């Protein structure tokens with residue numbers, strides 16, 4: 331009998347539910363084909379999210395190879411690829427995979443399940459990417475929560491699943507290596523890898539994920555609650571890209587964090603993991619959220635969508651240093667600090683009155699940790715249209731936020747180097763430089779750095795009226 335393990339956003343050997351079930355079900359004379367489908371429709375060539383994912387895939391393939399297990403890469407149309415697999419291997423009887431919660435992935439999983447089940451192939455699909463599944467935490471009357479706090483109370487009280495080790499290398503005699511099957515895929519992956527703008531060499535892989543988290547727990551977790559809001563202090567775990575590509579299991583993250591000492595940093599960190607589950611639950615029960623405001627009251631907002639403003643925002647050229655530094659961090663690295671995600675999302679929606687969906691899509695292209703549920707949740711929170719969102723009248727002031735969270739302008743200096751020669755106070759608000767000061771510093775607004783594209787005070791006033799008139 332032939333079993334097939336289909337990897338997707340679960341690029342790890344350890345604690346991989348579907349993979350373990352596939353391995354454990356192998357009997358004498360059975361064989362297992364491990365595969366990944368390269369889907370051209372999902373390529374975003376040139377974007378950090380794309381380069382990151384394929385770097386992670388390459389690393390995962392190497393890890394499997396170390397255990398003498400081949401990962402076959404399929405190309406072309408997915409349905410055709412699976413149909414041809416069935417023809418080539420008439421004894422293909424079982425398919426294993428971990429379910430994808432997002433819209434596209436869910437549809438893809440359903441269509442393949444229907445196809446294979448109609449061919450009498452058993453499909454074994456596992457929901458395993460969150461600590462608690464959407465339906466595990468509901469109100470006492472069975473209705474899903476909309477507010478985080480009561481959800482979190484229940485979440486915190488529930489026991490968490492264990493994680494498992496398995497010596498995968500002992501199964502290598504059962505795993506197939508079929509060079510013909512992966513020939514086109516190998517060529518394609520090589521092409522994708524050689525066209526990367528960034529290689530992410532030290533930022534991928536299961537070992538890297540575990541080392542990073544262990545280091546964070548040993549050195550930073552204790553002060554997480556104190557430093558997590560300051561982009562320059564770099565007090566967060568940077569585990570999100572490993573989680574979104576499945577290079578580490580969420581169960582392992584939980585256990586590593588719980589193994590450390592118990593303190594406020596640990597408590598706040600675990601709460602962030604609960605937000606991840608919460609947004610996944612909301613997305614599960616409101617799958618239209620990516621195109622529709624969660625809050626019905628705000629479904630017909632008349633966004634202004636000025637294309638020049640949108641370009642300035644994307645390119646980090648708004649004239650608001652903290653916003654520009656954040657957007658340039660995203661464009662250069664594919665990651666952005668949480669406080670800054672909140673700020674740039676607020677700025678786009680509240681200062682520029684640009685539809686949150688445009689911002690959400692832009693993040694989806696760039697983020698190496700893109701996760702549909704958390705991203706949509708974060709955007710709808712900032713736009714005040716989401717569940718348990720910030721009220722519309724709470725509008726971040728980029729300059730005072732910058733004073734609060736990047737007092738000396740240290741973070742701004744990294745990503746907006748043209749401002750580095752200004753004294754700290756002026757780094758936050760270069761538009762307040764007088765003509766004489768500009769001449770003295772040999773720094774000219776409009777030439778070396780843009781004038782602010784809007785006046786925050788006026789924009790705020792307009793937005794409040796705009797929301798009230800809806």
Ligand code: FAD
Pocket residue numbers: 558566567568569570571573574602603605606609666667668669671672675693697699700701702704705706708709712
């Ligand atoms: P840490 O502070 O170390 O947190 C640990 C983990 O907790 C994170 O890796 C993440 O899995 C989870 N977490 C933390 N904060 C949140 C949160 N607010 N919501 C959900 N989970 C959270 N996170 C993503 O993983 N993918 C996204 O696409 C994404 N888009 C966002 C968009 C906006 C507008 C906002 C405001 C937030 C978004 N977040 C997203 C949440 C958060 O910004 C990132 O999870 C965090 O910055 C990742 O860095 P870290 O791993 O160092 O986080």
